[in-house]
Amino acid sequence: xxGNESSAPAAPAVGRTPVVPRRALRDxxxxxxxxxxxxxxxxxxxxxxxxxxxxxxxxxxxPVREALVQLEHTGLISRVALKGYxxxxxxxxxxxxxxxxxxxxxxxxAVERAVSRxxxxxxxxxxxxxxxxLRVRGVRTSPGARGREPGFPDLRECFAADWEFHLTxxxxxxxxxxxxxxxxxxxxxxxLRQTADPGTTDIESAVDEHAAxxxxxxxxxxxxPVVALREHLAAGARRVSAGG
Numbered sequence: 001x002x003g004n005e006s007s008a009p010a011a012p013a014v015g016r017t018p019v020v021p022r023r024a025l026r027d028x029x030x031x032x033x034x035x036x037x038x039x040x041x042x043x044x045x046x047x048x049x050x051x052x053x054x055x056x057x058x059x060x061x062x063p064v065r066e067a068l069v070q071l072e073h074t075g076l077i078s079r080v081a082l083k084g085y086x087x088x089x090x091x092x093x094x095x096x097x098x099x100x101x102x103x104x105x106x107x108x109x110a111v112e113r114a115v116s117r118x119x120x121x122x123x124x125x126x127x128x129x130x131x132x133x134l135r136v137r138g139v140r141t142s143p144g145a146r147g148r149e150p151g152f153p154d155l156r157e158c159f160a161a162d163w164e165f166h167l168t169x170x171x172x173x174x175x176x177x178x179x180x181x182x183x184x185x186x187x188x189x190x191x192l193r194q195t196a197d198p199g200t201t202d203i204e205s206a207v208d209e210h211a212a213x214x215x216x217x218x219x220x221x222x223x224x225p226v227v228a229l230r231e232h233l234a235a236g237a238r239r240v241s242a243g244g
Contacts, residue, residue, distance in 0.1 A: 030067040048085040074187035100237040111225045114172035121172040128168045132161040136203045
């Protein structure tokens with residue numbers, strides 16, 4: 001080492017904001033706004049003001065603006081010229097049908113590819129199913145659930161565990177683009193759940209249908225998982241249509 005070198009780390013450039021903390025802040029703001037969109041506390045059609053959200057979340061307007069741009073891509077909010085962002089209406093019957101159609105196309109392709117990886121998939125799929133069943137049992141047996149149907153805040157973790165079961169299969173497809181497409185639908189899948197009337201949502205049925213998908217993979221019969229998945233999605237579409 002010569003006299004011009006130093007072992008001390010270089011000082012950050014003046015005025016430069018660390019990348020990681022800013023990204024973490026933006027993601028935290030994104031999650032906070034997403035929760036408001038999905039739990040029913042922000043009605044459809046209501047406006048989302050950047051400055052008011054920044055005050056409520058105790059952050060600067062910049063991460064709020066970045067989060068809203070990101071949320072616009074999920075379809076949960078839309079930007080209206082000269083008026084800012086607004087919460088979009090619930091999914092229409094036609095949109096619900098199209099979303100289930102897309103899921104059937106995407107998830108059937110994933111299941112067909114995951115069958116060849118069944119041995120690796122099964123431990124993770126069993127664990128995902130167990131977590132989902134545990135969440136549902138927790139909602140049904142919690143003290144606050146007695147004498148009333150669970151609302152969306154109660155069901156949020158159940159829905160997340162439900163979707164994670166599906167993502168576990170899609171990951172096993174080995175196709176990164178299938179997985180990326182599915183992950184981009186995550187907010188819409190939760191929005192689908194939000195569209196349905198929570199009082200008519202039969203969360204136990206989803207657990208039973210997932211058990212049938214798991215059993216189909218365990219059977220070793222290549223065609224059974226696809227049949228079980230399609231039956232599950234068709235039943236889910238009927239339930240959402242009945243509650244919407």
